[in-house]
Amino acid sequence: MLAKKSERVDYIVRRLEELYPETPIPLDHRDAYTLLVAVLLSAQCTDARVNLVTPALFDLGATPEEMMRVPVEEIQSIIRPCGLSPRKSKAISELSRILVEQHGGQVPADFEALEALPGVGHKTASVVMAQAFGVPAFPVDTHIHRLAKRWRLCPGKNVEETERYLKRLCPEEKWNKLHLQIIFYGREHCSARGCDGKSCEICRYLNT
Structure with missing residues (x-):
């Protein structure tokens, strides 16, 4: 010992x-935005299940500009297998709008700015900072x-x-x-x- x-x-x-x-990063993603959404979906859900859901979701909207135009109800219907779908769908829609309106459609490489987004806590922000931006x-x-x-x-x-x-x-x-x-x-x-x-x-x- x-x-x-x-x-x-x-x-x-x-x-x-x-x-x-x-x-390898367990959550399938294309960029910082799709990683952010995937990490948000992984709350109280397995990475494997998230990876089954996100292809259809990102076909609807793979950028904040696209996603903010998707009705919340449509987002919810796709992500329902991940659990907490009413809350998560609203968060995805709203954070997409905020990214467009306040951050030029880009995911900010900043803890404070990330944690200010709907549905994004410290753990989610930490994953994005580490895996998308290489920040310790x-x-x-x-x-x-x-x-x-x-x-x-x-x-x-x-x-x-x-x-x-x-x-x-x-x-x-x-x-x-x-x-x-x-x-x-x-x-x-x-x-x-x-x-x-x-x-x-x-x-x-x-x-x-």
């Missing part, structure tokens, strides 16, 4: 790099939150606290890749029900 958090982080970073040297960010989803607690990197009270801890513990230049590597590992090896904190390889190494 590695007692020091720095040693634990070093092991985790090294092992995840061995397991996942490549980190550490989006924390349920997989990362769970694993950071299991690996005793942080107390795990909430995702905001987990993000702060991970940013302090992990090298900034690795944030964007590492958050995807942890997600991949959580889905494949250390799921909520598939590991009790001692079963998967990294949990065994760190906690036994």
